[in-house]
Amino acid sequence: MGNPRDRELGMNRPITRRDFISGLAVGIGGASLIAGCGPGEPTTTPDPGLEKVKGYYPPARTGLRGSHDGSFESAHMLKDGGISLDGAVDRRETYDLVVVGGGISGLAAAHYFRQQAGPNAKILVLDNHDDFGGHARRNEFAHNGRTYIGYGGTQSIDSPAPYSATAKALINDLGIDVSRYQQVLDSGLYKSLGLSGGVFFDKETFGADTLVVGSSRNASKAFLAQTPLPPAIQQQIIQLNTEQRDIWPGLSSADKKARLARMSYTDFVTKEWKLDPQVVSLYQTRTHGLFGFGVDAVPAQDAFGLNLPGFQGMQLEPGAGPGQNHDSIRSAEAEDYYFHFPDGNASVARLLVRKLVPAAVPGTTADDIVTATIDYARLDDSASPARIRLNSTVVKVAHDGPAASAASVTVQYLRGNTLYKVQGKACVLACWHHVIPHICGELPETQLTALRYARKVPLVYTNVFIRQWTAFETLKVNSVSSPGMWHGSANLDIPVSLGGYTHTKSPDQPVVIHMSKAACKPGLPGPAQHVAGRAELLQTSFETIERGIRDQLGRMLGGGGFDPAGDILAITVNRWPHGYAYQYNSLADPFWIEGGEQPCAVARKPYGRIAIANSDAGAYAYTDAAIDHGYRAVQELTARNSRP
Numbered sequence: 037m038g039n040p041r042d043r044e045l046g047m048n049r050p051i052t053r054r055d056f057i058s059g060l061a062v063g064i065g066g067a068s069l070i071a072g073c074g075p076g077e078p079t080t081t082p083d084p085g086l087e088k089v090k091g092y093y094p095p096a097r098t099g100l101r102g103s104h105d106g107s108f109e110s111a112h113m114l115k116d117g118g119i120s121l122d123g124a125v126d127r128r129e130t131y132d133l134v135v136v137g138g139g140i141s142g143l144a145a146a147h148y149f150r151q152q153a154g155p156n157a158k159i160l161v162l163d164n165h166d167d168f169g170g171h172a173r174r175n176e177f178a179h180n181g182r183t184y185i186g187y188g189g190t191q192s193i194d195s196p197a198p199y200s201a202t203a204k205a206l207i208n209d210l211g212i213d214v215s216r217y218q219q220v221l222d223s224g225l226y227k228s229l230g231l232s233g234g235v236f237f238d239k240e241t242f243g244a245d246t247l248v249v250g251s252s253r254n255a256s257k258a259f260l261a262q263t264p265l266p267p268a269i270q271q272q273i274i275q276l277n278t279e280q281r282d283i284w285p286g287l288s289s290a291d292k293k294a295r296l297a298r299m300s301y302t303d304f305v306t307k308e309w310k311l312d313p314q315v316v317s318l319y320q321t322r323t324h325g326l327f328g329f330g331v332d333a334v335p336a337q338d339a340f341g342l343n344l345p346g347f348q349g350m351q352l353e354p355g356a357g358p359g360q361n362h363d364s365i366r367s368a369e370a371e372d373y374y375f376h377f378p379d380g381n382a383s384v385a386r387l388l389v390r391k392l393v394p395a396a397v398p399g400t401t402a403d404d405i406v407t408a409t410i411d412y413a414r415l416d417d418s419a420s421p422a423r424i425r426l427n428s429t430v431v432k433v434a435h436d437g438p439a440a441s442a443a444s445v446t447v448q449y450l451r452g453n454t455l456y457k458v459q460g461k462a463c464v465l466a467c468w469h470h471v472i473p474h475i476c477g478e479l480p481e482t483q484l485t486a487l488r489y490a491r492k493v494p495l496v497y498t499n500v501f502i503r504q505w506t507a508f509e510t511l512k513v514n515s516v517s518s519p520g521m522w523h524g525s526a527n528l529d530i531p532v533s534l535g536g537y538t539h540t541k542s543p544d545q546p547v548v549i550h551m552s553k554a555a556c557k558p559g560l561p562g563p564a565q566h567v568a569g570r571a572e573l574l575q576t577s578f579e580t581i582e583r584g585i586r587d588q589l590g591r592m593l594g595g596g597g598f599d600p601a602g603d604i605l606a607i608t609v610n611r612w613p614h615g616y617a618y619q620y621n622s623l624a625d626p627f628w629i630e631g632g633e634q635p636c637a638v639a640r641k642p643y644g645r646i647a648i649a650n651s652d653a654g655a656y657a658y659t660d661a662a663i664d665h666g667y668r669a670v671q672e673l674t675a676r677n678s679r680p
């Protein structure tokens with residue numbers, strides 16, 4: 037800590053910097069040693085599990101979360117061929133259904149199966165993380181006797197296309213009334229303090245650190261005049277926003293859209309409008325939250341759908357064009373179907389768990405779920421027909437005999453360094469599709485190829501818990517985008533009060549700041565950007581990320597008196613190297629515009645007693661897809677069982 041800048045930033049302050057989850061391996065390995073059994077020696081000795089230890093409560097963990105240390109190493113070793121699958125300890129447990137993956141899709145599949153097979157159906161959900169919910173992750177911060185809640189992944193019930201009848205029915209069944217959102221949201225809070233959006237221009241990208249209140253969306257002359265952008269660039273931005281120019285006057289709207297679908301927005305601005313690349317720097321990250329990469333890899337037609345400038349004079353018909361991504365197709369019905377819990381859709385996951393293992397989740401309503409303290413010790417309880425087993429990475433799923441006639445499926449999983457096996461009469465693979473070829477190699481080759489197509493979008497959702505937000509009040513901002521920095525945005529918490537939870541109301545009170553990052557590498561084709569971003573996330577230490585957060589917040593908010601050393605109470609970095617389901621787009625996926633079978637349709641085919649769920653099954657990165665495909669997978673298993 038000799039570095040004075042580090043001291044200034046508070047790198048020496050006592051906040052939790054790591055999750056010592058690797059302690060889990062010791063705990064579980066220890067359990068099998070206590071029983072006197074190593075791999076290969078069948079045992080019925082119960083696995084006591086770290087989850088039963090008093091104080092096991094993952095939402096309260098800070099430091100590096102999301103795909104936390106200890107959650108992915110087994111899967112990566114499996115991929116690299118470094119795991120021996122011999123001699124699994126037989127748990128001598130047979131379930132009616134084993135679900136691989138405890139995200140919303142897997143939990144929904146378990147719920148639907150239970151609905152159909154009855155409350156005594158024996159179900160086991162296995163997940164590699166120390167918490168359930170998959171991307172729907174809850175973060176908590178305790179301070180002076182109060183708990184502050186943040187979302188570490190899936191932010192809201194929110195989808196570009198309307199929820200299906202199936203997904204809506206589940207949301208209703210869980211007791212969630214989305215029409216109440218405006219009642220629980222304090223929509224006037226930040227406005228009442230005169231706060232609005234802002235953009236932080238960093239010196240590395242734009243030449244000088246400058247915070248400008250307002251939005252780059254309309255890029256008014258007054259807004260641009262405050263930025264460090266050179267006057268000539270400002271002028272070009274105004275031109276791009278206001279000039280009624282049609283770059284292809286002779287073409288029909290459909291033909292223009294077909295062309296726009298085949299070029300990036302960057303090319304549209306620099307090659308068709310012939311503007312300076314610096315113009316694009318203002319818009320570069322605008323698509324990060326949806327595509328996981330910037331406008332250099334986003335089709336111009338999608339940029340049109342997302343209201344980026346430059347199309348106002350082109351007389352394009354409203355509505356979707358061929359090859360347009362779901363995210364850029366507007367639907368008023370979908371926009372109205374929105375709800376945000378303080379922990380995002382972790383509340384949806386918690387409500388599903390309440391249905392499956394009621395003893396673990398106190399309360400009865402979708403309001404009281406917000407403050408419910410889950411009893412993790414009861415999630416995997418032999419007294420409960422449905423069980424959720426965390427910290428368990430499935431490494432092999434195989435029918436016990438030919439898929440067409442086998443009566444069961446054996447599922448092997450690693451907890452710590454011990455390999456276990458259980459049997460299921462049926463199995464839903466609700467895990468990430470790119471994992472399936474490594475754990476279920478008996479699927480047909482065409483299906484394995486299609487499963488491998490499902491890339492994942494690497495993302496980071498960081499929650500920074502701060503002592504007070506007076507700096508935001510002073511600077512008159514509540515959400516700041518930072519197109520040149522590691523985290524592309526920093527927002528004050530969405531002010532929702534629900535059940536017994538009350539959001540922070542006064543700037544002198546602690547609050548959770550939400551920061552997000554799409555890990556990508558501009559210049560590469562979209563899917564290659566995800567690969568590079570994933571590698572970056574896996575190689576970046578918490579210390580490096582923390583230093584960046586402190587530096588970024590200090591520079592953005594320092595003018596309002598923010599002191600990163602004194603104001604930051606805790607940091608939780610939810611790292612998701614395997615984030616959103618990959619959604620097809622017209623630049624990277626030829627079939628998306630030219631037609632032909634989509635890989636996800638081949639990937640999700642049932643096989644014997646195995647059905648396949650997850651939002652990857654729809655190539656659609658939204659909770660409704662997770663639910664819909666959990667439902668479909670169970671219907672396929674039921675249809676198979678009802679066949680003579």
Ligand SMILES: Cc1cc2nc3c(=O)[nH]c(=O)nc-3n(C[C@H](O)[C@H](O)[C@H](O)COP(=O)(O)OP(=O)(O)OC[C@H]3O[C@@H](n4cnc5c(N)ncnc54)[C@H](O)[C@@H]3O)c2cc1C
Nearest residue numbers: 137139140141164170171190191192430467615651658659
């Ligand atoms: C940062 C972020 C923000 C998002 N925001 C939104 C939003 O606001 N609204 C929205 O609708 N959607 C959002 N999403 C998309 C979100 O992924 C879906 O909504 C939904 O939660 C996906 O659920 P799922 O069950 O299909 O997949 P996941 O949540 O990924 O669950 C799959 C689970 O399977 C586990 N698994 C994988 N391999 C194995 C194995 N071998 N053994 C055991 N377990 C395994 C995974 O670790 C994971 O826990 C967001 C996603 C991310 C990453």
